[in-house]
Amino acid sequence: MTATILDGKAASAAIKAELTERVAALRERGIVPGIATVLVGADPASQLYVGMKHKQSEAIGMNSIQVELPAEATQEEVEAVIDGLNADPACHGYIVQLPLPKHIDTDAILERIDPAKDADGLHPTNLGRLVLNVNAPIHTPLPCTPRGVIELLLRNDYDLTGKEVVVVGRGVTIGRSIGLLLTRREINATVTLTHTGTADLATHLRQADVIVAAAGVKHIVRAEDVKPGAAVLDVGVTRETDPETGKSRVYGDVHPDVAEVAGFLSPNPGGVGPMTVALLMTNVVEAAERASA
Numbered sequence: 001m002t003a004t005i006l007d008g009k010a011a012s013a014a015i016k017a018e019l020t021e022r023v024a025a026l027r028e029r030g031i032v033p034g035i036a037t038v039l040v041g042a043d044p045a046s047q048l049y050v051g052m053k054h055k056q057s058e059a060i061g062m063n064s065i066q067v068e069l070p071a072e073a074t075q076e077e078v079e080a081v082i083d084g085l086n087a088d089p090a091c092h093g094y095i096v097q098l099p100l101p102k103h104i105d106t107d108a109i110l111e112r113i114d115p116a117k118d119a120d121g122l123h124p125t126n127l128g129r130l131v132l133n134v135n136a137p138i139h140t141p142l143p144c145t146p147r148g149v150i151e152l153l154l155r156n157d158y159d160l161t162g163k164e165v166v167v168v169g170r171g172v173t174i175g176r177s178i179g180l181l182l183t184r185r186e187i188n189a190t191v192t193l194t195h196t197g198t199a200d201l202a203t204h205l206r207q208a209d210v211i212v213a214a215a216g217v218k219h220i221v222r223a224e225d226v227k228p229g230a231a232v233l234d235v236g237v238t239r240e241t242d243p244e245t246g247k248s249r250v251y252g253d254v255h256p257d258v259a260e261v262a263g264f265l266s267p268n269p270g271g272v273g274p275m276t277v278a279l280l281m282t283n284v285v286e287a288a289e290r291a292s293a
């Protein structure tokens, strides 16, 4: 079996085409949706991701505000930037690029973001609303990567109803929250969250109809642990320097051999990454629509 590729670039292009029309409709009413990012330090991967967010937002007609602070910035300096963006009417939604330097209290920063402008959907109020509300439509920002995983499957006509989903990794941007979305009534999947304390990962993986691999551990999902025909989404990233060339190489959580066993495969790169950026922009456009309703 060779897996059908879940193409995140194609799905994100479709989302961006839809957003372009929504942005144009807002602009006709005199509203220019504004996205902002806050980057603390100069991590090359974070710089790349932030750059992509601005380039793509501007391409669909949004206004973008880029705030950069040095790695030595204090908690108070980061919080002052947050307070400024909360008060800025040109900013409808923003993110603080993660990870933050170790001396910064990340939870305190995320909690300081105005929940209405929380473009990552990681504010405790927004996550709390997701916990409380399993039936009614959601009117709050949703975590971008989890939403991207689900959109990627649905836009490829993959029905998640009744499926056993195994998530690998309990990080804040994916693992912690994806179960909240997958177990909503309109999706109706069953979710197992595995992590470094899981006793026997392989046993869980072998039972999964869908695997979301977001541990950041190179090739943690191996072909022998994947049920034939399963859908596998590779989200984790490990960067290693090639000892021969000295160049940085990116590895996913999923071993390349999985393509021979899985029914569907979201590759890395080219899968969930582009969806994360598309759903971030969706969150900001929705915030602008809500603010102007």
Ligand SMILES: Nc1nc2c(c(=O)[nH]1)N[C@@H](CN(C=O)c1ccc(C(=O)N[C@@H](CCC(=O)O)C(=O)O)cc1)CN2
Pocket: 048, 049, 050, 052, 095, 096, 097, 098, 099, 120, 144, 145, 173, 250, 268, 269, 270, 271, 272, 273, 274, 275, 276, 277
């Ligand atoms: N505040 C946040 N920080 C981080 C998040 C997040 O959702 N919010 N997620 C990740 C990084 N991330 C977005 O910020 C992100 C990662 C990857 C991609 C992407 O499109 N990658 C490309 C490959 C790019 C390359 O390496 O050349 C792909 O997968 O095809 C976009 C966004 C951590 N931080």
